[in-house]
Amino acid sequence: MSATGTMPTNPRASLRPLARVEAHKLIRHPAFLAGVGFVLVGIAMFVRAILSSSGSTWNDDGWTVGVAVAVLAILTMVAANLAALRDRREDAVEQHMALPVAQSTRTGALIAATAGPAMVVVLLLAGVVGFAISRVPSLTAADQVHLVERLSAVVMLGTLGVALAGWLPSPFVAPVIGWGLLLVSPGDPPQTWQVLTPWASLRQAELATWHLGYLVGLTVLFGVAALVRSSRSRSLVIAGVIGAVAVIACAAVLFARACPSRTGVCWF
Amino acid sequence: MNVTVEFTHLEKRYGRVRALDGVSCEVEPLVTGLLGPNGAGKTTLMRIAATVLAPDRGSVRLLGRDPSSATDRVEIRRRLGYMPQEPGFYRSFTTFAFVDYVAILKEMTDRASRHDEVRRVLTQVGLEDVANRKVKTLSGGMRRRLALAQALLGDPELLVLDEPTAGLDPEQRLRFRELISQLPLRTTVLLSTHQTEDVSALCERVIVLAGGEIRFDGTPPALAVTAGGRVWIADGRDDAALLAWRMGDGRYRHVGNPPPGATLVDPTIDDAYLLMVGDPSAQEGAAA
Numbered sequence: 001m002s003a004t005g006t007m008p009t010n011p012r013a014s015l016r017p018l019a020r021v022e023a024h025k026l027i028r029h030p031a032f033l034a035g036v037g038f039v040l041v042g043i044a045m046f047v048r049a050i051l052s053s054s055g056s057t058w059n060d061d062g063w064t065v066g067v068a069v070a071v072l073a074i075l076t077m078v079a080a081n082l083a084a085l086r087d088r089r090e091d092a093v094e095q096h097m098a099l100p101v102a103q104s105t106r107t108g109a110l111i112a113a114t115a116g117p118a119m120v121v122v123l124l125l126a127g128v129v130g131f132a133i134s135r136v137p138s139l140t141a142a143d144q145v146h147l148v149e150r151l152s153a154v155v156m157l158g159t160l161g162v163a164l165a166g167w168l169p170s171p172f173v174a175p176v177i178g179w180g181l182l183l184v185s186p187g188d189p190p191q192t193w194q195v196l197t198p199w200a201s202l203r204q205a206e207l208a209t210w211h212l213g214y215l216v217g218l219t220v221l222f223g224v225a226a227l228v229r230s231s232r233s234r235s236l237v238i239a240g241v242i243g244a245v246a247v248i249a250c251a252a253v254l255f256a257r258a259c260p261s262r263t264g265v266c267w268f
Numbered sequence: 269m270n271v272t273v274e275f276t277h278l279e280k281r282y283g284r285v286r287a288l289d290g291v292s293c294e295v296e297p298l299v300t301g302l303l304g305p306n307g308a309g310k311t312t313l314m315r316i317a318a319t320v321l322a323p324d325r326g327s328v329r330l331l332g333r334d335p336s337s338a339t340d341r342v343e344i345r346r347r348l349g350y351m352p353q354e355p356g357f358y359r360s361f362t363t364f365a366f367v368d369y370v371a372i373l374k375e376m377t378d379r380a381s382r383h384d385e386v387r388r389v390l391t392q393v394g395l396e397d398v399a400n401r402k403v404k405t406l407s408g409g410m411r412r413r414l415a416l417a418q419a420l421l422g423d424p425e426l427l428v429l430d431e432p433t434a435g436l437d438p439e440q441r442l443r444f445r446e447l448i449s450q451l452p453l454r455t456t457v458l459l460s461t462h463q464t465e466d467v468s469a470l471c472e473r474v475i476v477l478a479g480g481e482i483r484f485d486g487t488p489p490a491l492a493v494t495a496g497g498r499v500w501i502a503d504g505r506d507d508a509a510l511l512a513w514r515m516g517d518g519r520y521r522h523v524g525n526p527p528p529g530a531t532l533v534d535p536t537i538d539d540a541y542l543l544m545v546g547d548p549s550a551q552e553g554a555a556a
Contacts, residue, residue, distance in 0.1 A: 013375065013377045014372050014373065014375050014377055016377075017372045017377055017379065017382075018372050018373075021365075021368075021369060021372065086358060087356065090356045090357055090358055090359060091354060091356035092355075092356025092357065092358065093356070094315070094320050094352050094356070095350065095351075095352050095355055095356050095415075095418075096356075096370075096373060097319075097320045098318045098319055098320050098345055098348060098350035098428075099345055099370065099373040099374055100342050100345040100346045100373070100374060100375050101372070101373040101374070101375060102342075106373070
């Protein structure tokens, strides 16, 4: 057909180049760049604490990095949401409907594009973790899981941003939800239900791992919710069931073990 | 010649408004113009031809395939270029990046050849010098050419252009004509327009649509002939005419039923179109 002769036989072959374009757009989005700024400030505060005190621990002083990455995750959600709403915002829906790439492929590419922000977070954290390991002896297993959790929260909230664009197509929804997520952050002492918030930092490595599983399950569920708007397949149903089982199982374990006495004494 | 677009008894309603009322026609690989007043059903027909809208009744075949089948629809879209009446643009993208994005959506996955194709269509529409400018900085005419560029990606066999010359200055319109006339002969171009000059200059065939029905289907000269004996010139305005206007030389050109002894002149497509669709003000709001 084409002058270029590049028609693929696999209709999903466009997913990778689309995801690459969307990832580049995400990591250059002003909202995401603002999040990167927060992380740099958080890292600077942590490094300053390490350098100025010999008794620093990741748990005591690393919270600035954790909070900053949480903010970046929320801003990633806003950026992904705006990217997913782009056709609607720019009145390009009809024009792009006449093109062969399916909407489900475009949604899949947006979800895959959240790997871009995640990679940026990895690069930002790799440096600070390397520095912290050389200076702070107490980077525990739980601390390490928390770092992976923050990373997975970036992907999870990015995917939520894409799903929200399909179900509640307004650019105001994601910022409101993001603000709400900040408000439900665990306080001191934390409430039992707050174990289900993305930012619950459980002190035991095993519980933190269950919380990580809970976040991964949510990511799968949000991904299915985004894709099911334009495509209904058996594999999506299976993925949805797996995500739901993971979320329920991990939440059950967290409820049972993070706050065993139901007296408000929680291990996070 | 092989038929590439086939509409059979198409009907489409928007609520109580009938946009298409039993439209049937076959189109071959040539430039076919669709003329009609606002609300005639042109855009509805173009959307159906672009696979973005399904008729309520009737059947459609595009490039030998049935767009109501999901598999066929994808195959048609691979060979289709569409420029809607109100194109959408990603304003924060550069001109090149926007067309490149559409090229990916046209399943052009190889980066190097895709970029060559993007450069080719940008050159074709004369936007190569603004390839790195943000879309939001382009003028209205440039944006229309950008919409045309994305439609031309991949040398489509079926090109559906809904009012492509709206907002273009005279030079750009002439360039557009040149561009369309340079398309491969195998290309079927469906062109909706209000500009009768474009139809005269470009189209081998013209379909006049009014009130959701086809009023005329033939060549542009044949359309002009339908007004034979109903166009005359007089020194003053004759109220019996459907429409009359004063020309540059101070005399009046009349369209309608001439009075006895009127000085008849050769009709143009404009004259024939006016007579065919009747009083334009009566057509307002007839259909979406």
